[in-house]
Amino acid sequence: MEKLVVLSGAGISAESGIKTFRDSDGLWENYPVEEVATADSWYSYGRKALMLDFYNQRRRQLRDAAPNLAHKTVADLEKYFDVTVATQNIDNLHERAGSTNVIHLHGELTKARGEYSDYYTAQDIGYQDILIGSKTAKGEQLRPHIVWFGEAVPELDKAARAVGNADILVIVGTSLAVYPAAGLVHYTKTGCRVYLIDPKDVSSSVRFTHIKEKATVGMQQLRNQLIKTI
Ligand code: APR
Numbered sequence: 688m689e690k691l692v693v694l695s696g697a698g699i700s701a702e703s704g705i706k707t708f709r710d711s712d713g714l715w716e717n718y719p720v721e722e723v724a725t726a727d728s729w730y731s732y733g734r735k736a737l738m739l740d741f742y743n744q745r746r747r748q749l750r751d752a753a754p755n756l757a758h759k760t761v762a763d764l765e766k767y768f769d770v771t772v773a774t775q776n777i778d779n780l781h782e783r784a785g786s787t788n789v790i791h792l793h794g795e796l797t798k799a800r801g802e803y804s805d806y807y808t809a810q811d812i813g814y815q816d817i818l819i820g821s822k823t824a825k826g827e828q829l830r831p832h833i834v835w836f837g838e839a840v841p842e843l844d845k846a847a848r849a850v851g852n853a854d855i856l857v858i859v860g861t862s863l864a865v866y867p868a869a870g871l872v873h874y875t876k877t878g879c880r881v882y883l884i885d886p887k888d889v890s891s892s893v894r895f896t897h898i899k900e901k902a903t904v905g906m907q908q909l910r911n912q913l914i915k916t917i
Contacts, residue, residue, distance in 0.1 A: 691768035691913075692853040693761050694846075694871055696775045698860020698885060699902045702755040703780055705748065709862050726837040729802070729830065736819055742831040743816040746796050749778050750814035757859065757902035758784035760910050767914050768855070773846040775861060775868050777833055790846045792868045794833035801827030806841045843867055850874040857909065859884040860902050863891050882909055 697707035708715045721728060723741040728734045762785035764770050772781050772789045777796040781789045800809040801823040809832040821829040834840055850856060851874045858881070863869040872893045875881060881895040884905035888897070898905040 688767075688769045689854040689917075690849075690852050691764060691770050691855040691857065692849050693764075693770065693772045693857045693859060694774075694850070694861065694868075695761070695772060695781070695859050696861025696863075699757050699761075699774075699906075700752075700755075700776055700778055700780055701860065702757065702901060702903050703752045703778075705752055705778060705780075707860075709864060720836070724833070724835050726835045729835065735828070735830075738831070739817050739819065742796065742833065745777075746814050746816070749780075749796055752778070752780065754780040754784035755903055757906040758786070760903075760906040761859075762786045764910060764913075767917055771846075771849040771853075773842075773849060773868075773871060775865070790842050790849070792834070792840055792842055792846060794831070796831070796833070798832035799829040800832050801825065802830040803827060806832075840867055843871075846871055847874045851876055853879050855879065855913065856881045857884065857906075858882070858889075858895065859906065861885075861889070863889055884909065 701707055707713045718741060722734055723738055729738055758780045761772060770788060772786050774781055774789060774791060775793050777794050779797050797811060797813055798809040799812045799817050804827060817829045817831060823829060850871050856875055856879055872891060881893060882898060883889060883895040884898045884900060884902055886899060886901050898909055
């Protein structure tokens with residue numbers, strides 16, 4: 688089976704009703720990113736209640752959201768390819784659509800860990816709120832299991848290896864604005880076929896075939912095209 692990697696961003700969840708970050712009326716238009724999505728804000732400025740509320744709101748929204756046809760099409764590709772999903776998204780919609788091999792580059796909304804504990808000690812919390820006073824068994828304040836700006840991306844190497852082995856790379860719903868995740872597109876091997884699905888133009892130094900459609904339409908088009916070549 689050929690290896691296919693999907694590098695997804697907020698745009699693949701847009702049709703599930705989840706806001707992107709940089710589109711008009713996106714999340715970063717309504718929230719000061721430096722206050723709600725940076726390590727400094729939590730550890731240096733102590734904006735813990737504000738940050739917990741920001742992620743509690745997004746976790747509740749995720750509980751009421753559903754995977755869309757794009758997520759389902761990505762999952763369907765597992766019938767034809769050895770698929771790895773490397774997502775920048777913190778939602779669980781790829782998994783809920785049936786994808787079985789998902790790397791979360793920026794963490795997961797449905798997990799939490801002690802604020803001073805190792806990244807890999809994170810536990811599932813489902814869609815529960817995290818509050819000031821929500822603690823681990825050892826009595827440590829819980830924090831969202833999100834990779835904030837200023838923090839390392841522990842899953843990056845694993846994703847880079849997957850991209851480096853890919854015969855096909857599908858980039859969907861990302862502005863490729865945030866590194867190191869965006870840099871993954873440079874790890875492709877010679878001969879890897881690269882497709883980008885986005886209704887807007889996305890600038891990148893990597894050559895790709897642009898399917899200028901929203902994710903639900905573009906993923907279906909690409910799937911139908913790819914399975915013809917098997
Ligand atoms: N289908 C496909 N693509 C879409 C759709 C759609 N229905 N709607 C919007 N898009 C595209 C936009 O054109 C844009 O290129 O999705 C992309 C969303 O870009 P961003 O909002 O920048 O989201 P993303 O690239 O995932 O951001 C990366 O930035 O703030 C951090 O950690 C956060 O993981 C996030 C990272």
